[in-house]
Amino acid sequence: MAEDMQINVQRAKQLAENLASITARITAATRGGEQVRLIAVSKLKPATDILSLHQPLPPSSQPLHTHFGENYVQELLEKSKILPRSIRWHFIGGLQSNKCKQLAEQIPNLWCVSSVDSQKKLDQLEKGRSALIEQNAEVEKLRVKVQVNTSGEESKSGVEPSDALALCQYVIGQCPHLQLTGLMTIGAIARSKATTPENENEDFITLANTRDKVAKELGWNPEQLELSMGMSADFEGAIAIGSSEVRVGSDIFGERPPKKDAVVVEKG
Secondary structure, three states: OHHHOOOOHHHHHHHHHHHHHHHHHHHHHOOOOOOOEEEEEOOOOOHHHHHHHHOOOOOOOOOOOOEEEEOOHHHHHHHHHHOOOOOEEEEOOOOOHHHHHHHHHHOOOEEEEEEEOOHHHHHHHHHHHHHHHHHOOOOOOEEEEEEEOOOOOOOOOOEOHHHHHHHHHHHHHHOOOEEEEEEEOOOOHHHHHHOOOOOOOHHHHHHHHHHHHHHHHHOOOHHHOEEEOOOOOOHHHHHHOOOOEEEEOHHHHOOOOOHHHOOOOOOO
């Protein structure tokens, strides 16, 4: 459990400095004071790193950071069992249909699943969250975002932009224990690396345009559908186009180990 974990003070200090640096850059990139959520992507990093960034530092009693993103179901299940319930977990990785039910049912503080791209996955997430809420009425609906393949790459998950509306309508009409909160994209790596304040990313523009069309068809204000786009290399460019949420991992936690070498709980 969290109280048994030994925090390395120097490591915690470095992580806090990294987080503060990213937060300052996000603040500088925003216009008009809008809020941009930072998901600290903690995949393949030990639970102590997450705890270091979450637990309150004296004299504050408020958590330092709350939103953390994971890519692998089994790793998230393990971390969620030993880390505080006050963490808001985001599942941001490629999602298999047969893992959806356990993900939604076994993690009460799973805050959002951002990588939904099929009705089958939605059905399983709905089944899992419905079962959990039946056991515990205090559990919230599970937020979901529809992943859109904005780059047209076969290697990328997500629905075609033209299919996003139908999947959003399915969440609203067929999944009472899920809450549609927005659209997400990853985009092409080459476009990501080329993104600057002067050079807009085509994938981000595509997602913003798709959101506007979906919102219009739903009869929603565009602001009711968040845009989740932007990572370490390009989040400032994403914010400039209207991103509500960015995902930053290595610039906070440092380089990740190979998956085979990653551990949830460090020895010693």
